[in-house]
Amino acid sequence: MSAATLEPRVHVGRNYLNADYGWKSWLFTLDHKRIALLYLVSITFFFIIGGSFAVLMRINLVEPQGAIVQPETYNKLFTLHGIVMIFFFLIPSIPAVLGNFLVPLMVGARDLAFPKLNLLSWYIYMAGGMFTLYSAIAGGVDTGWTFYTPYSSTYSNTQVTAVAIGVFITGFSSILTGLNFIVTIHKMRAPGLTWFRLPLFLWSMYATSVIMVLGTPVLAITIFLLALEHLFHVGIFSPALGGDPLLFQHLFWFYSHPAVYIMILPAMGVVSEIIACFARKRIFGYKIVAFSSVAIAVLGFLVWGHHMFVTGQSVYAGLIFSMLSFLVAIPSAIKVFNWTSTLYKGSISYEAPMLYALGFIGLFTMGGLTGLFLASLATDVHLNGTYFIVAHFHYIMVGGAVMGYLGGIHFWWPKISGRKYPNAWASLAAAIIFIGFNLTFFPQFILGYLGMPRRYAFYPAEFQVLNVMSSAGATVLGVGYLIPLIYLIWSMRYGPIAEPNPWGATGLEWKTSSPPPTENFAEIPVVREEAYAYAAEEAAGD
């Protein structure tokens, strides 16, 4: 039988990609889908930049005395790696790319509530990015992405003000995105789409948006104060004039801890969508998972002091923050149990998105569990400031968030681009990434436990084997990231044309063409069933 009779001829009709041509139609667009692509290109660019800093760091760490850079340069590398990866890749990634694209589609609307604010958020993001790039080119910053005072405010001679302006500006991009999502989800749901019929991705985006809106302004004022102190040397964070460096840390971590939940909640939302689709089953305990997202967002604001156990915070405050940190692990664990229960007796297939989702569950669990060691006051005294922390957060941020992001890109790629990518290459890349990731970061748990400090350009010779292993893993990981870049771009021209619903998934976004028309839906859909109505579909198919 020829392929022509198996696959219906799919005609590429009018859609948001071919609706208009020319750079103006992209740079002045108000279409949330085009804005999502603008973000996709930008964050890929910043991911490459942040990744390059990491590559240089890992090369340097092949030798105990530092292989290629001086300590001063190394300090700038880890600082800029952190700033670029966190503020310009991880925080925007899923919300600004997948969220922007999918939120209106998933609620059954024609666009977000405030399309102009959406475009503005991208321009603000780019402006902040330009300031940060400038600061990198003009000499870099060596304070660590955490900008601890009084080094950053008083003693550092590097481009602190420039990068502070960059981060300050970019924060508003986050705030506008979050504001847009909250209003859209509250006010623009299609008829019949009640809160408990929403896909869990939207619950995650809602919880993420609440964090963005409540936390980011505090980062903004903290950076503002830091810049003022750097410029006017007043001493609000400097002990010499009666200021307390710890006040900076309180204000900084009030945002930066919830920020890690901005980075992981969207990935959890993606995983819920993928697991349901590729296990052909509704998510076990839908309401519990939905409430857990909200619980993570709320509890996440109560734990910031666990970053300050050893910096001079009161022991009693430390006790409170430690207990609350254990508490916040519970909703995350609940989600893992629910995903696993969803898999149980599901009809599982292992396409690339599912590989990423499964990888997420395993790696996020490891990262999360190691967080408990750090939440415990006594063990944190030993582990703080070591590579254990580095491994912990990379397991969550890279093993978790990045894999969630890649899984989402691979799941919704046919919808976004109207094309399919070769699944064999995608699965190979997922495997390479999984292996490379573990090779890079597992040794770091051991290194940290053995006492190797973080943010050091050199180390005692006995740690070399593990460091070389980690650097080798980083190479494998880099190759793994390059492969999707190649075949996804390739697919935009040569990939098979995608049907409206290539995965047979539930959700309103799959009920319109791939890619969708500019107005999303010919007619606004009416929702009559629960989310993840896979069982009904299965019953119908039997």
Add this chain to the structure above:
Amino acid sequence: MSQQVVPQKTYLMVFFGLIGLTVLTTGVAYIDLGPFNTVAALVIAFSKMLLVVLFFMHLRHSSGLVRVVLVAGFFWLALLIGLTMSDYRTRSWTPAPDSWSSTAPPTHP
């Protein structure tokens, strides 16, 4: 948007109430109430804020969602101030030995 039109008189009364509270808070500052000066100032400021929020900002006629949003904002601010303060207030509960003038015997030469 509130579709209810608030009478001009209401706005004027609220305004005079606000002015009155301003005069009150300024006057109270000239009376010695000890630590209650701060309490009085904050109570009066909160009252003024309530008048502005309820009447000028139409919260009286606004949806429950808007009220929840506003309360959430203040609650989060309270979290920030409260939890941060809890560190400063409890630091003295574990006095750190003053390394320059400790009367304990030196542990190393």
Add this chain to the structure above:
Amino acid sequence: MTEAEARAHDLGLAHQFADLEQQQEADTLGIWIFLVTEIMFFGGLFASYAIYRWLYFAAFEGGSHVLDVRLGAVNTCVLLGSSLTMALSVRSAQTNNRRALVLFLIATMILGGIFLGIKGVEYDQKFVEHVVPGLDWAPEGKTLASLAPGGLGHAEMYFFFYFAMTGLHALHMVAGMGLLLWLVLRARKGSFTSHYFAPVEVVGLYWHFVDIVWIFLFPLLYLIGGRY
């Protein structure tokens, strides 16, 4: 588009909304969420202020006594008046009274301008007294006598908060003045009717918020500890 759609568009309905009511609810929710972000933004400053005021009360009290309470109180009343005129301008839009709308908006701008003018006078006074941290910190005479008991370093911290908090507030006022000017220009053209006046209400909410920040700044900066 259909005739109904054209009418809706003329009334200012954006294409992503099903009807004007949905748009108005979205606009209202949107501005309130933005105001909450402003609460957290200023909140970081208020939190820092609270910590240092508790730690260095004497210095903050001394610094507060250097400020001119009369100017501060007058300014508070000026800003409250501008909130009144702002509320009345929204009411004018609601009742389709274009002339009153424009006049009240202009009155709000004038009062805002007076507030900024008085602030400017106060800032100038600080330079005269050399109590500007980082730029001109050299208090002398009566000022020095007032500040010395609390510790000069901590007094400098108080003035840092004075300038940071009132300065950030003033920046928000300036932005508000820009928004008011935009409203005046649009109002004169007849853009606002009783069916569509969302921008007026949204700017009004912002303006009231800025007023509320000052409602707290006045006692917290000018009336610390009492002046008995």
